[in-house]
Amino acid sequence: MALAFEKHLVAGTLAPSTVPDTTLESKLNISVVFTSVESTLEALKRAGELASRSRGHITLVVPQIVPFPLPLTSPPVLIDWNERRFSVIASESQVKTNVMLYLCRDRLETLARVLAPRSLVVVGGRRRWWPTAETRLAWKLRRAGHQVIFAEME
Numbered sequence: 079m080a081l082a083f084e085k086h087l088v089a090g091t092l093a094p095s096t097v098p099d100t101t102l103e104s105k106l107n108i109s110v111v112f113t114s115v116e117s118t119l120e121a122l123k124r125a126g127e128l129a130s131r132s133r134g135h136i137t138l139v140v141p142q143i144v145p146f147p148l149p150l151t152s153p154p155v156l157i158d159w160n161e162r163r164f165s166v167i168a169s170e171s172q173v174k175t176n177v178m179l180y181l182c183r184d185r186l187e188t189l190a191r192v193l194a195p196r197s198l199v200v201v202g203g204r205r206r207w208w209p210t211a212e213t214r215l216a217w218k219l220r221r222a223g224h225q226v227i228f229a230e231m232e
Contacts, residue, residue: 086178106134109199111189111219112141112164113212117231119170121202124229126172128200135174140164141188144181153181186218195223202229 108125112118118138125136142160144153153160160179168175182188193199199219203212205228216226 086176106132106198107137107194108134109137109139109193109197111139111199111201111215113201113203113215115167117202117204117212117229118167119202120231121200121229122167122171122175124202124227125200128198128227129173135176136171138164138168138175138177139189139192140177140179141182141185142179143185144183146183150181150183157181186215189219190222193219193224197224198227199224200227200229202231205230 106129108129110118110121110125113121122136122138128134129136140160142153142155144150148154157179164177164179168177178192180188180192201212201216201219203210203216205213209217213228216228219226
């Protein structure tokens with residue numbers, strides 16, 4: 079299944095002093111998968127700590143699911159509104175953060191297509207004694223061969 083929409087938003091940082099030295103090539107790309115606003119902010123905080131220590135950068139991957147009754151090209155939430163929302167979320171990060179927005183039917187299939195093999199992925203969420211949607215996503219990404227860090231919310 080082809081992706082109907084892929085949007086790369088402008089990178090955001092908090093302050094110029096936190097930007098890694100651009101003379102050295104960034105080798106580490108940390109992917110943060112959007113789950114919810116609170117969970118993703120926690121995941122961005124954890125990814126920012128890792129990226130700042132290793133001169134890496136962050137890619138916020140946002141698979142926006144479009145339900146089947148709607149055409150894939152017209153999501154229930156306006157794309158412009160989502161672009162503004164995710165630009166604000168990315169600006170909360172300590173390091174260079176790119177946002178990739180995808181319209182899709184299946185989140186896991188989209189992540190399989192857009193994440194490089196053996197990617198370092200951060201997923202935020204609450205840890206419960208029962209499996210939550212975020213912990214199930216982390217398990218599935220681990221089974222797909224990615225290195226997953228679960229950023230537990232307080």
